[in-house]
Each structure stands twice: as structure tokens, then as C-alpha cells.
Amino acid sequence: MPELLPIKSIKDISTDENLFPGTPACAGCGGLLTLRHCLKVLGEKTIIVNAAGCFTLLSIYPFTPFKNSWLYTAMACAPAGAQGVRDALDILIRKGRLSPEEDLKVVVLTGDGAAYDIGLSSTSGALHRNLDFYYICSDNEAYGNTGFQWSGATPFASKTGTTPAGRINQTGAELSKKNLFEIWRSHNPPYIATTSPAHPVDLVNKFKKAEQYKGPKLFINLSPCPPGWSTDPSHSVRFAKLAVDTGIWALKEAIYGDVKHTVVPGKFKPVEEYLKEQGRFAHLFKPVRQEEIFKKIQEMVDQYWNEVQSRESIKK
Amino acid sequence: MTREMLTGNAAAAWGVRLAEVDYVPAYPITPQTEIIETLAKWISDGVLDAGFVTVDSEHSMITAAGAASATGVRVFTATSSQGLLYGFEMLYSVAGWRVPLVMVNVSRGLSSPITLEPDHNDILAARDSGFLQIHCETCQEVLDSILMAYRLAEDERILLPVLVNMDGFHLSFTREPVEIPEIELVRKFLPAYHSKHAFFKATQPMAQGVAVLGGHAYSYFKYQMHLASIKSLEVYKEVSDEFKEVFGRSYNTIEGYMLDNAEYVLVMTNSFSTLGKEAVKKARVKGIKAGLLRIRLIRPFPDMDIVKALNGKKAVAVLDQNISVGKGGIVYSEIASALYNERENPLLLSFVGGLGGKNINPGEFEFVFDSMIKAVDTGKIPAPQLLYTETEWKEMENLKKIAGKQTTVIKTASV
Numbered sequence: 001m002p003e004l005l006p007i008k009s010i011k012d013i014s015t016d017e018n019l020f021p022g023t024p025a026c027a028g029c030g031g032l033l034t035l036r037h038c039l040k041v042l043g044e045k046t047i048i049v050n051a052a053g054c055f056t057l058l059s060i061y062p063f064t065p066f067k068n069s070w071l072y073t074a075m076a077c078a079p080a081g082a083q084g085v086r087d088a089l090d091i092l093i094r095k096g097r098l099s100p101e102e103d104l105k106v107v108v109l110t111g112d113g114a115a116y117d118i119g120l121s122s123t124s125g126a127l128h129r130n131l132d133f134y135y136i137c138s139d140n141e142a143y144g145n146t147g148f149q150w151s152g153a154t155p156f157a158s159k160t161g162t163t164p165a166g167r168i169n170q171t172g173a174e175l176s177k178k179n180l181f182e183i184w185r186s187h188n189p190p191y192i193a194t195t196s197p198a199h200p201v202d203l204v205n206k207f208k209k210a211e212q213y214k215g216p217k218l219f220i221n222l223s224p225c226p227p228g229w230s231t232d233p234s235h236s237v238r239f240a241k242l243a244v245d246t247g248i249w250a251l252k253e254a255i256y257g258d259v260k261h262t263v264v265p266g267k268f269k270p271v272e273e274y275l276k277e278q279g280r281f282a283h284l285f286k287p288v289r290q291e292e293i294f295k296k297i298q299e300m301v302d303q304y305w306n307e308v309q310s311r312e313s314i315k316k
Numbered sequence: 317m318t319r320e321m322l323t324g325n326a327a328a329a330w331g332v333r334l335a336e337v338d339y340v341p342a343y344p345i346t347p348q349t350e351i352i353e354t355l356a357k358w359i360s361d362g363v364l365d366a367g368f369v370t371v372d373s374e375h376s377m378i379t380a381a382g383a384a385s386a387t388g389v390r391v392f393t394a395t396s397s398q399g400l401l402y403g404f405e406m407l408y409s410v411a412g413w414r415v416p417l418v419m420v421n422v423s424r425g426l427s428s429p430i431t432l433e434p435d436h437n438d439i440l441a442a443r444d445s446g447f448l449q450i451h452c453e454t455c456q457e458v459l460d461s462i463l464m465a466y467r468l469a470e471d472e473r474i475l476l477p478v479l480v481n482m483d484g485f486h487l488s489f490t491r492e493p494v495e496i497p498e499i500e501l502v503r504k505f506l507p508a509y510h511s512k513h514a515f516f517k518a519t520q521p522m523a524q525g526v527a528v529l530g531g532h533a534y535s536y537f538k539y540q541m542h543l544a545s546i547k548s549l550e551v552y553k554e555v556s557d558e559f560k561e562v563f564g565r566s567y568n569t570i571e572g573y574m575l576d577n578a579e580y581v582l583v584m585t586n587s588f589s590t591l592g593k594e595a596v597k598k599a600r601v602k603g604i605k606a607g608l609l610r611i612r613l614i615r616p617f618p619d620m621d622i623v624k625a626l627n628g629k630k631a632v633a634v635l636d637q638n639i640s641v642g643k644g645g646i647v648y649s650e651i652a653s654a655l656y657n658e659r660e661n662p663l664l665l666s667f668v669g670g671l672g673g674k675n676i677n678p679g680e681f682e683f684v685f686d687s688m689i690k691a692v693d694t695g696k697i698p699a700p701q702l703l704y705t706e707t708e709w710k711e712m713e714n715l716k717k718i719a720g721k722q723t724t725v726i727k728t729a730s731v
Contacts, residue, residue: 045518049383059526061533069516070523071386073379074405080376084341084383084391085516087367091338091389095365097510098388102517122379125372 004212006205013204014040018067023058028233030240031055031138031223033197035109038136038219041207044068047085047104051078051119053111054145055138069104076118078108079126082133105134112139115220116152116178127187127216134210135218140225141177148228148280152178155248156300157293158280160228165283171293172283176300180220185254189216193253193262196222198240202251202262209253222249230279242274247301250308261308268305271298317501322494324487324587325350327455328394328420328480330494331462333358334502335418338389338509339367341380346432347484348396348422355392374403378419382410385417385477386524388515390466393417396484397424397438404442410477411446411541413525415514416469417477418462419447423586424484425672433673434483436586436638440614440646446541448478448548449614451585453571455492458482460565466506467555474548475513476541481614483587485673490587497563505562545616552613569618571610572625574600578607579630580688581662582681583651585611588637588670595681604685611647619654626655629662631688635703637670644668644700663691669703677705 007013018039025032031054039046046068050056052075059070073081086106092098108126110119115137126133142160143149149162150173159165159172184192190213193206203221210217222243224236231239243249244263248271251263272294275281284290322330328351332340340359342352358364371377374395381393395403400421410417421442423434436451443449448468450461458480465478482488516522528534552569560566573593575581580599584592589610599606609625609632611618626632636645643649648666655661667684670676680703691697716722 044521047516056527059523061526061528064523064526066523067521069521070526071383071516072525072527073383074409077376077379077406080371080379081383083369083371083376084339084380084385085387087339087341087369087380088384088387088389088391089516091367091384092387095338098517102519104516104518121372122376125376129369 004209006208007201010201013037013200016040018042018044018046020065023065024060025054025058026225026227026233028224028226028236029054030197030225030236031140031221033236034138034195034203034221034223035136037197037200037203038207039066039068041204042105042107042134045104046107047071048107048109049073049078049081049085051075051108051110051114052145053114053138055109055111056145075114077122078110078114078119079122079131079133079135082106082108083126083129083131086131086133106132107134107136109136109138111144112137112141112153113143113151115139116180120183124187127184127189130189130215132214133216135216137180137220138223139220140223140228142228144225144228148225153180156297157284159283160280170283170290172280181252181254184218185257185259187216188257189218190214190256191217191253193218194220194222194249194251196240196244196249196251197224198237198244199251199263206253206262228280230282231277235277239274239278242269245269246271246274247305248274250304259312261312271301317498318496319493320496321491322455323350323489323491324455324458324482325422325489326354327459327494328462328482329354329358330496331459332392333364334497334499335390335392335463335466335506336508337366337392339384339391341369341371341377341384341391341393343371343374343377343395343399345374345396345399347424347488348394348399348420350488351394351420351422374399375406378403378406378410381417381419382406382413382415385410385415386413386514386516388511390509391417392419394420394422396422397426400438400442401426407442407445407447409525412537413514414475414541415477416466416475416509418465418469419477419479420458420462421479421481422484422488423481431672433485434637435671435673439479439481440638442479443615446476446545447615448474448476448545449481450478451481451612451614452487453587453589453610455487455490456494456565457567458487459494459496460559460563460567463502463506464555464559464567466509468548468551470509471548471551472512473551474544476544476548481586487587501562505559549616549618567612568621569613570621570625571612573608573610575607575609575625577605579605580607580685581626581629581632582606582608582684583611583632583634583647584608585614585647586637588676591676592635592681595678595685598678599681599685604689606685617650617654622651622654623658626662627658628660630692631663631665633665633667633684633688635667635669635676635684639668639671648700663688663697665691665697666700667703668700674708676703679705
């Protein structure tokens with residue numbers, strides 16, 4: 001196995017582009033930026049197996065922004081599609097009907113609705129079978145392509161189309177974000193990581209590291225979503241960075257279940273700094289400041305990092 | 317060639333083995349499971365060189381099957397009833413991918429109430445999906461139809477997936493003598509699959525299953541599927557001619573039984589047609605010029621073959637083993653639409669029977685023939701009728717009594 005050389009700076013990221021501009025994705029799409037970075041590492045010999053979501057509209061007949069292959073499946077079953085493609089490629093190569101040079105990395109690309117909710121069964125199956133594939137979940141914390149409704153990935157107190165803040169319910173979403181990382185980890189895949197469009201060096205190194213493992217290699221990317229989050233498209237990277245700096249979005253990896261945090265802020269910013277400029281949390285600030293909710297969110301974040309600290313001896 | 321006593325399920329597995337498929341994604345469901353178990357064993361023993369994977373649902377199974385087919389291997393899978401409906405979304409998707417997947421459905425009545433025995437609501441629900449559909453009466457036909465199905469699906473003029481249907485229990489678990497053809501003959505009829513259209517490889521990236529924007533693009537691809545399906549009527553005849561040449565057995569889109577000089581024709585599908593043929597023989601003994609038409613190819617629907625077969629008949633009774641709730645028999649509607657624009661049509665009667673594996677007994681068939689004769693004599697066509705016998709009615713009354721329900725007196729046509 002070649003020695004793994006992590007890159008140190010954004011300048012070390014390949015200048016090759018496998019995802020070209022001109023897509024119908026929204027301005028400032030955090031997921032698209034990440035996908036571009038991912039494909040720089042994954043390369044051209046890749047097939048993306050897509051589930052219904054925002055990215056389904058990247059390939060619209062007769063156009064595709066990708067250098068690589070693409071198969072749209074349906075919302076619940078991209079990992080099953082990946083199984084079929086991976087197995088078929090292996091069979092063709094084994095039977096001598098396809099040159100090993102023609103082999104492809106199989107990459108599932110979904111949003112959080114498919115990953116956290118409707119596609120969980122097919123994902124679990126693929127993980128359990130130790131399918132050799134990548135999974136990129138672009139998590140914008142709601143059903144974005146249908147106009148931002150609540151999903152299992154929606155965080156506590158976020159306003160969405162189906163968790164509106166009103167006179168009776170002033171909170172917005174009352175449930176906390178589902179812990180997909182831990183659900184995936186319980187299947188003991190070789191590699192899981194969280195990523196952020198604000199930390200491309202971390203992202204690139206994670207994809208490079210993942211490459212050495214045969215089996216499921218899974219990524220959850222927090223994808224700022226200007227129309228859903230009601231944020232300025234030019235500030236997506238800043239919000240992605242704030243999510244990390246406040247400790248709300250923990251950048252970590254798990255190698256065969258062993259969790260390590262890869263980016264730990266020296267000093268955590270208060271969560272309010274992340275929440276205050278996003279329209280999806282505006283109801284927490286106006287007409288009255290909902291101090292209890294700020295406190296609860298801050299406590300959840302603090303508790304998370306306290307546990308991390310005691311487990312990984314990280315200085316907070 | 318060897319001759320063995322095989323169940324319908326085992327015959328299906330033999331068809332798959334002889335087709336030398338590359339890949340079988342699977343998920344168990346009664347009464348189909350014996351097919352995938354048989355294939356799993358053969359793959360495990362090394363007599364069939366294929367990949368096998370049990371996935372988490374029929375939805376995933378059809379997805380994996382379609383995706384593998386889109387990657388360029390020969391794929392088989394099988395399901396039944398609830399499973400077909402659970403994976404239903406992907407039937408349309410995979411058909412739209414234009415990949416040559418062959419799938420067996422073992423018919424079983426749909427829940428609720430949940431049951432195990434056959435009728436055709438499951439398979440007929442898939443009739444608009446784009447899959448071609450071949451419905452089988454015998455175990456031999458199941459084996460042979462799978463070989464024919466791959467020829468049709470992989471034909472460049474078609475490139476649509478195929479569903480081969482058999483009745484649960486009545487065929488899936490019934491042993492009949494089946495000729496297992498020699499592999500050399502099969503290879504002559506069905507050469508190895510080398511996909512020219514659907515594949516994934518590094519040097520030739522391709523986007524499959526992509527979105528379209530606008531009805532013009534959507535309609536174009538849907539019309540293409542329809543035209544390919546219609547074209548397959550022609551290709552079917554080539555394939556069945558060649559099949560006869562190689563194996564000596566012949567399967568048309570429809571099968572006539574004592575049909576040539578018949579005046580009163582029963583229309584049926586699948587394995588209960590055997591009961592219908594028996595009833596025709598009995599009617600003939602009584603001097604009724606009875607005959608039977610079995611529809612084998614349900615998609616594409618062989619309108620012209622049916623029109624020709626029923627031309628000049630006095631009356632036709634379609635015996636549907638399915639029920640479109642709120643309308644009636646599904647095949648009846650299809651036959652009616654095939655005949656409607658003809659100048660001279662037979663009287664067309666509709667009967668629903670054999671739901672959930674309910675027997676169709678000789679008395680019920682007599683009732684159907686009597687109804688046809690009466691309709692011709694009086695010129696009056698009865699409303700669609702639901703077949704149910706006096707004995708069955710009494711049994712049901714008894715069950716209701718045990719369940720503590722008041723027995724009712726509402727009763728329509730019964731025998």
C-alpha cells in the first residue's frame with residue numbers, strides 16, 4: 001500500500017476539475033462545492049449512483065456536468081443501485097469481459113432525506129454486506145429539493161416548511177437531529193467521516209485516507225443551503241465554518257469504529273453566532289429572544305464536546 | 317435433453333441456469349422462494365457461474381437488478397405479490413432505463429386480506445410499467461419462456477425488461493414433466509450477452525437514468541418505450557419461430573384450444589386455463605361448440621391476433637382471475653378495446669373468478685357457457701358476474717358465524 005501523504009494546504013488540492021460549472025444548482029450551494037472537491041480526489045473513473053434529491057437535477061438530458069458516469073435510481077435505493085453496479089463490474093472483470101483498467105469507483109450521492117430517512121434500509125443492507133463503495137450524503141438538514149421540509153437530519157429549533165414556528169409552536173423542529181454517523185458506525189464500516197465545504201484540506205485528506213479501505217467509505221457533509229437556510233449565497237462557506245467553530249458540526253472520522261475528531265476549534269464560539277444570521281432560526285430572535293432554546297442548543301453542543309474530550313483527551 | 321418432473325419454480329430456475337445469467341439479486345417471498353433457493357444452491361455448488369446477493373427488500377432487489385443490467389451483465393430476479401408491489405416504483409424506473417432484465421413473478425393474491433394463493437392482480441398491476449409480460453400455463457412453458465424472454469429483452473429493437481408470470485402453488489409447486497434442453501442448443505438460440513447500449517466503463521463514461529425537463533422530452537422517451545413494445549409483437553414471432561426450429565416447441569402470443577370451429581369461446585390466462593380446457597372438452601361432449609383462447613403475451617397486448625382468433629365467434633366470455641375494484645375484470649376491458657372497432661363482433665361477457673386461488677369448478681364453467689348461449693339466444697348480455705358457488709357461500713356463512721358475525725342474505729349470481 002502506498003504511503004499516505006496528507007496535504008497541508010489548499011494549494012495542494014488538484015487543479016483537475018471533474019465537475020463543471022453551469023449546473024442548475026442554487027447559488028452558494030454548499031453541497032455542490034463539496035462535490036467538486038470530492039470528485040477532485042475520486043477522479044474520472046467513477047460512477048455516481050444518485051438518489052432523488054437536489055443533485056438529481058445535475059444531469060438533465062442531454063447534459064451532464066460530470067466527466068464520470070452517472071445513474072439516477074430513485075429516492076430510497078441508491079445503495080442498492082451501487083450494489084448492482086459494483087457486483088456487475090466485479091463479475092465482468094472476473095469473467096474477462098471487462099478489462100480491470102475499465103473498473104470504476106462506485107459512489108452513492110444522496111441528500112439527507114434519502115440518507116437519514118427513506119433510504120436507511122437500503123444503506124444498512126449495503127453496509128452490512130460490506131459493499132465496496134463511497135457514500136456522500138449532502139446534508140442540508142431538510143428536504144431541500146421540495147422546498148425545505150423537515151427531515152430526520154433537521155436540527156432542533158430549525159424552522160422548515162413542515163415545522164413552522166407559530167403562535168402555538170414557537171420552537172420550530174422539536175426533535176433533535178438523528179445521529180446518522182452513529183447509525184452507520186454501528187455497522188462497523190472501515191471508514192466514516194464528516195466533512196465541511198469550509199475545510200477542503202480536511203475533506204481531501206479524508207477521501208485520500210478512505211481510498212485505502214475496501215468496503216463502505218461514508219461521508220456526511222454539512223451543506224449550507226441558501227434558499228432553505230435563508231442565508232446570503234455568498235456566505236455559505238462562512239456558515240459552514242461557523243458550524244465547525246461553534247462545535248455544532250463536528251469534523252471527525254471513524255476507522256473501523258474508532259472515532260477521532262480531525263478539526264477541533266481552539267476556542268469554541270457561542271452557538272448563537274451560527275444561528276443568528278440564518279432565516280431558519282430567525283424565530284428564535286424575533287419577536288422575542290428565546291433564551292431557553294439558545295441554552296438548550298448550547299448545552300447539547302457542550303455535552304457533546306465534553307464527552308469527546310473525556311474520550312479523546314482533546315483540550316476544549 | 318433430459319426429461320424431469322419439475323415444479324414451476326424449479327422449471328424457472330432451470331431456465332435461468334440454461335440462460336447462463338451472470339447475476340441474481342434476491343429477496344424471499346412465498347411462493348417464489350424455491351426459485352432463488354435453487355439458484356443459490358447451484359451457484360454455491362459451482363454449476364451456475366453467477367453472482368448472488370440477498371438484499372434488504374424487493375425495492376432494493378429490483379434496483380440492484382436493473383443497475384447491474386445497466387452495467388452490462390445478464391441478470392435475473394424473481395418475486396411475487398406484495399414483493400412486486402413493494403418494488404413497484406422500480407419497475408417503471410428499470411423499464412425506462414431500457415435494460416434487458418428478466419424477472420419471474422409468481423402470482424399471488426394481494427393483501428388485504430393477506431393470502432398466499434394466486435390471482436393476477438399483482439402482475440396486472442405492472443401492466444403499464446413497460447415490462448413485457450409472458451403468462452404461462454405449464455412448467456415447460458415457464459422454462460421455455462425465460463429463454464425467449466432474454467432473446468426479446470436483449471433484442472436491439474426492443475431493449476425492454478420482461479416479466480414471466482406463473483401462478484403460485486397451482487404451478488409454482490406442481491410437478492409436471494419438463495424437457496430440459498441441452499445447453500448447446502440453448503446457446504444456439506440465446507447467445508452470450510454483450511451489451512452495446514447499457515454499460516458502465518472508465519473509457520466511455522455515460523449518464524443513465526437522467527432527468528428530463530419538459531413534457532416534450534418525457535413524452536419522447538415514453539413513446540419510444542411504447543413503440544418498442546409494439547415492435548416486439550413482430551420480434552416475438554421471429555423469436556418463437558426460431559425457438560420452434562431449435563427446440564421443436566412452439567408458443568404463439570395466444571393459444572387457441574378447440575378454437576377453429578368454436579362458437580362459444582372462453583378467454584383465460586395462466587394455469588387455470590387447464591381447467592378451462594377441461595370444461596371445453598366437457599361442453600363439446602354436450603354438443604356445445606366450445607373453445608378456449610389463452611392470452612400468453614399480455615404486454616404488448618396482441619390485439620390483432622385476438623381479433624383474428626375471435627372473428628366470427630358467436631359469444632366470448634372473459635374469465636378474469638383478477639378484479640379491478642369498481643370496474644371488474646381487467647382482461648375483459650383489454651379484449652373489449654381490442655374488438656371494439658371491428659365491424660362484426662361476438663357478444664362479449666365478463667366473469668370474475670378464481671380470486672386468491674379459489675377453485676373454478678365444472679359447475680362454474682357450465683354456468684359461463686350457459687350464459688353465453690343464453691346471451692346469443694336472447695340478444696341480452698348480462699352484467700359482469702362474480703363467480704361463487706353455493707357450497708362456498710355456505711362455507712363462508714359458517715366462517716362468519718364462528719367470527720360472531722350476523723349472516724346476511726344478500727346474494728347475486730351463484731351456482
